[in-house]
Amino acid sequence: MDTHAAEAHDDHHGPAKGLMRWIRTTNHKDIGTLYLWFSLLMFLIGGVMALIIRAELFQPGLQFIDPQFFNSMTTMHALIMIFAALMPAFVGLANWMLPIMIGAPDMALPRMNNWSFWILPFAVTMLLSTLFVEGGAPAGGWTMYPPLVLQTGAAFPMLIFSIHLLGISSIMGSINIIATIMNLRAPGMSYMKMPMFVWTWFITAFLLIATMPVLAGAVTMLLTDKYFATSFFNAAGGGDPVMFQHIFWFFGHPEVYILILPAFGIVSQIIPTFARKPLFGYSSMVYATASIAFLSFIVWAHHMFTVGMPVAGELFFMVATMLIAVPTGVKVFNWVSTMWRGSMTFETPMLFAIGFVFMFTIGGFSGVMMAMTPVDFQYHDTYFIVAHFHYVLVPGAIFSVMAAVYYWLPKWTGNMYDEKLGKFHFWMSTVFVNILFFPQHFVGLAGMPRRIPDYSVQFTNFNMISTIGAFGFGLSQLLFVYIVIKAARGGAKATDQVWDGAEGLEWTLSSPPPYHSFSTQPVVK
Amino acid sequence: MNKAVQLLTGLVSAMAVTSANAGGWGINLREGVTDLSHEIYDLHMLVFWVCVIIGVLVFGVMIYSMVHHRASKGHKAATFHESTLAEILWTIAPILVLGFLTVPAAKALIKIEDSSNSDMTIKVTGYQWKWQYEYPEEGISFFSSMSDPSRKASVRDSGIDPNSVEHYLLDVDNPVVIPVGKKVRFLFTSNDVNHAWWVPDLAVKKDAIPGFINDMWANVTEPGTYRGQCAELCGKDHGFMPIVVIAKEQADYDAWVSEQLASAEETKAASEKTWDRDALMAQGEKVYASSCAACHQAGGQGIPGVFPAITGSPTVTGEIGEHLNTIMNGRTGTAMQAYAGQLNDADIAAVTTFQRNGLGNAVGDMVQPADVKALR
Numbered sequence: 029m030d031t032h033a034a035e036a037h038d039d040h041h042g043p044a045k046g047l048m049r050w051i052r053t054t055n056h057k058d059i060g061t062l063y064l065w066f067s068l069l070m071f072l073i074g075g076v077m078a079l080i081i082r083a084e085l086f087q088p089g090l091q092f093i094d095p096q097f098f099n100s101m102t103t104m105h106a107l108i109m110i111f112a113a114l115m116p117a118f119v120g121l122a123n124w125m126l127p128i129m130i131g132a133p134d135m136a137l138p139r140m141n142n143w144s145f146w147i148l149p150f151a152v153t154m155l156l157s158t159l160f161v162e163g164g165a166p167a168g169g170w171t172m173y174p175p176l177v178l179q180t181g182a183a184f185p186m187l188i189f190s191i192h193l194l195g196i197s198s199i200m201g202s203i204n205i206i207a208t209i210m211n212l213r214a215p216g217m218s219y220m221k222m223p224m225f226v227w228t229w230f231i232t233a234f235l236l237i238a239t240m241p242v243l244a245g246a247v248t249m250l251l252t253d254k255y256f257a258t259s260f261f262n263a264a265g266g267g268d269p270v271m272f273q274h275i276f277w278f279f280g281h282p283e284v285y286i287l288i289l290p291a292f293g294i295v296s297q298i299i300p301t302f303a304r305k306p307l308f309g310y311s312s313m314v315y316a317t318a319s320i321a322f323l324s325f326i327v328w329a330h331h332m333f334t335v336g337m338p339v340a341g342e343l344f345f346m347v348a349t350m351l352i353a354v355p356t357g358v359k360v361f362n363w364v365s366t367m368w369r370g371s372m373t374f375e376t377p378m379l380f381a382i383g384f385v386f387m388f389t390i391g392g393f394s395g396v397m398m399a400m401t402p403v404d405f406q407y408h409d410t411y412f413i414v415a416h417f418h419y420v421l422v423p424g425a426i427f428s429v430m431a432a433v434y435y436w437l438p439k440w441t442g443n444m445y446d447e448k449l450g451k452f453h454f455w456m457s458t459v460f461v462n463i464l465f466f467p468q469h470f471v472g473l474a475g476m477p478r479r480i481p482d483y484s485v486q487f488t489n490f491n492m493i494s495t496i497g498a499f500g501f502g503l504s505q506l507l508f509v510y511i512v513i514k515a516a517r518g519g520a521k522a523t524d525q526v527w528d529g530a531e532g533l534e535w536t537l538s539s540p541p542p543y544h545s546f547s548t549q550p551v552v553k
Numbered sequence: 554m555n556k557a558v559q560l561l562t563g564l565v566s567a568m569a570v571t572s573a574n575a576g577g578w579g580i581n582l583r584e585g586v587t588d589l590s591h592e593i594y595d596l597h598m599l600v601f602w603v604c605v606i607i608g609v610l611v612f613g614v615m616i617y618s619m620v621h622h623r624a625s626k627g628h629k630a631a632t633f634h635e636s637t638l639a640e641i642l643w644t645i646a647p648i649l650v651l652g653f654l655t656v657p658a659a660k661a662l663i664k665i666e667d668s669s670n671s672d673m674t675i676k677v678t679g680y681q682w683k684w685q686y687e688y689p690e691e692g693i694s695f696f697s698s699m700s701d702p703s704r705k706a707s708v709r710d711s712g713i714d715p716n717s718v719e720h721y722l723l724d725v726d727n728p729v730v731i732p733v734g735k736k737v738r739f740l741f742t743s744n745d746v747n748h749a750w751w752v753p754d755l756a757v758k759k760d761a762i763p764g765f766i767n768d769m770w771a772n773v774t775e776p777g778t779y780r781g782q783c784a785e786l787c788g789k790d791h792g793f794m795p796i797v798v799i800a801k802e803q804a805d806y807d808a809w810v811s812e813q814l815a816s817a818e819e820t821k822a823a824s825e826k827t828w829d830r831d832a833l834m835a836q837g838e839k840v841y842a843s844s845c846a847a848c849h850q851a852g853g854q855g856i857p858g859v860f861p862a863i864t865g866s867p868t869v870t871g872e873i874g875e876h877l878n879t880i881m882n883g884r885t886g887t888a889m890q891a892y893a894g895q896l897n898d899a900d901i902a903a904v905t906t907f908q909r910n911g912l913g914n915a916v917g918d919m920v921q922p923a924d925v926k927a928l929r
Contacts, residue, residue, distance in 0.1 A: 350651045
């Protein structure tokens with residue numbers, strides 16, 4: 029009893045010292061920090077893989093790598109970026125911000141929080157170590173379609189186990205987020221008063237819990253097909269290779285929204301702050317988010333229009349997919365209306381948020397184009413698709429993470445980042461990301477399939493431009509690392525409110541916040 | 554984001570002046586040479602312009618707001634933050650626009666999926682990494698792989714400039730030939746992993762999946778050569794299994810059919826006779842290059858951990874029956890295919906002999922077409 033009391037007493041004075049602070053921590057801010065650093069590291073590793081891909085595609089012919097390794101790079105780039113960079117980044121932001129935004133002292137399940145982070149490094153180490161095993165890293169695409177994925181060598185069971193671990197980590201994180209939001213809101217913080225970032229994560233967490241087990245099931249069936257002579261997806265044994273695609277995309281399409289809904293939340297926090305005007309249409313934003321989440325479960329087959337479905341099925345998935353444009357449009361209109369007749373300033377977070385709205389919308393337009401099934405027959409599996417999903421994921425999701433980091437970094441560290449460098453980072457990123465991905469629309473329409481290590485010479489010009497953009501974008505991110513480290517180590521002191529238009533509980537705490545966020549519950553009026 | 558707007562407007566103006574197929578700067582979908590491809594192209598342009606108009610409106614309002622409603626100009630923030638009417642309007646408006654797009658798309662889709670009343674059928678089977686074309690009514694069957702100049706130039710550090718190779722990566726040894734003005738139904742399946750048969754000018758892209766038969770059709774209006782590629786990741790040489798379709802006038806097509814039938818007779822005769830060792834080795838080297846080298850590599854060294862070496866392989870240097878069995882029936886659970894259906898007796902005999910006595914192996918025996926025939 030005494031020891032316990034002593035420990036509890038210690039906790040009030042701040043974190044333990046040294047490495048064990050990070051290994052044993054149950055503090056939501058420490059775990060959030062771990063998630064974010066981990067995510068940044070993985071973003072750089074996944075980025076290097078992307079640069080290897082773009083270097084090889086700089087000109088026709090094979091210059092640097094062989095086709096098998098090229099396929100490993102596209103596969104690993106996607107897996108790392110999705111599961112190890114973007115998802116942990118959003119979970120990290122959730123860990124840091126959700127308790128503070130709803131007036132809670134910590135996450136509801138702090139020990140599980142520790143575990144859900146510490147699974148990640150092991151899962152990713154296993155995934156990355158496949159680069160060094162016999163047969164090389166998985167090369168069948170991140171979608172892992174059988175029968176091709178069954179040709180993977182020693183990397184195969186490592187891939188499956190790693191995905192299981194990543195899934196467990198995500199599910200635990202989601203349970204924690206739901207438990208926190210449902211139980212730890214401050215008095216007066218009703219559901220319809222929660223900040224949009226909390227709302228979007230609340231919905232995202234349900235998507236994760238619903239879909240990660242589906243992915244786990246699908247990859248487990250792959251495992252038994254390869255090692256235990258089952259024939260779930262083996263046509264020769266009476267199985268169905270297309271069934272895998274249906275199961276995978278039943279996970280995969282909600283996964284797309286798992287990667288973008290928190291981004292919507294972030295942008296909905298930032299734009300009102302810098303427009304000095306409340307978010308327009310708060311309740312319609314909540315309903316739109318929920319509608320997108322619901323629709324995400326009934327559109328999966330638009331990823332596989334060429335697989336050979338009955339025409340009635342294709343019509344259904346075409347119409348359902350188009351419907352997603354409606355709630356997404358509502359969100360964009362609401363953001364624009366929030367800006368309208370505001371009193372805007374353009375600090376780095378606002379720049380990234382506006383960049384998000386512009387470029388995510390471009391990705392949305394190409395999304396509407398490919399929802400048209402007959403036209404998708406031409407777009408499917410070309411660089412047009414690559415351009416589309418990179419527009420929604422890079423200047424979309426990744427820009428939102430950067431916006432969030434710039435927005436909350438002064439709160440986290442107590443120091444302002446270097447505004448000049450931040451703006452420079454934004455403009456470098458924006459210019460290069462467009463040089464990188466916009467030409468991919470052109471080569472895709474002109475007939476270049478995706479996932480090819482070498483291409484016919486008529487695609488050379490735009491591939492060269494794209495590669496130049498890739499290296500420019502990649503190098504610009506080193507600037508981001510520098511800016512973050514610089515702010516973490518010192519700089520002009522931030523006030524509690526940081527931004528003069530900022531509203532919400534997180535800005536009532538000191539910068540940086542106390543180790544246990546709210547020791548007395550705030551009351552929301 | 555100014556850059557994004559510039560690029561978008563740049564795209565719009567460029568599309569107005571540049572033709573779809575302009576050299577190395579092609580930026581738009583190809584119109585193609587079938588009724589369906591034209592219809593798809595029109596739909597593509599329709600949805601594109603709808604997006605452009607919406608984009609101009611939305612981005613226009615945003616840019617106006619960013620220019621005028623800024624604190625540095627002393628603009629004071631308004632306080633409004635909701636309007637049920639606005640929300641209803643901008644929910645209904647997109648639904649109307651989408652409905653406007655859905656109707657022609659649905660009509661086109663129903664037409665595309667109706668492959669009934671076709672004039673002829675071609676069965677397309679995907680293999681790692683080549684295509685097989687079968688004309689069941691005419692009794693023609695052949696394989697189509699990437700042609701040699703592209704294959705040689707596409708090896709890493711080949712020293713050959715791809716620009717010097719005609720139709721680099723888009724040329725094959727045996728193109729598939731169809732008559733113009735006929736509704737040709739294609740059936741798609743696969744022998745190993747998923748592939749997708751895509752010829753942009755025909756607006757045909759369909760997955761070839763083991764255990765499934767998909768169909769799609771095309772009615773080509775102009776004679777010509779149309780090129781495409783595999784569009785579904787199918788392993789190492791996914792980027793190296795092109796498709797070439799030649800559309801010919803009916804008379805030329807008929808001549809091509811009789812030519813194919815005659816050469817099939819010759820091949821059959823070659824499998825009847827007894828070959829001498831040099832002839833087997835020479836033919837075997839050719840077959841090895843087109844059927845085996847993609848995985849086991851030109852020198853027989855394989856890729857460690859992925860594709861086993863031929864040089865010194867216990868199967869190849871071991872008992873001849875097991876060697877033939879592996880080539881003819883493949884190895885289940887690996888990428889090793891069954892070649893009994895892909896190669897004729899003479900070619901199997903030749904490549905087996907070549908593997909046993911070339912590529913650093915020296916077993917000393919040889920296989921005759923008759924030996925292969927006995928195993929079928």
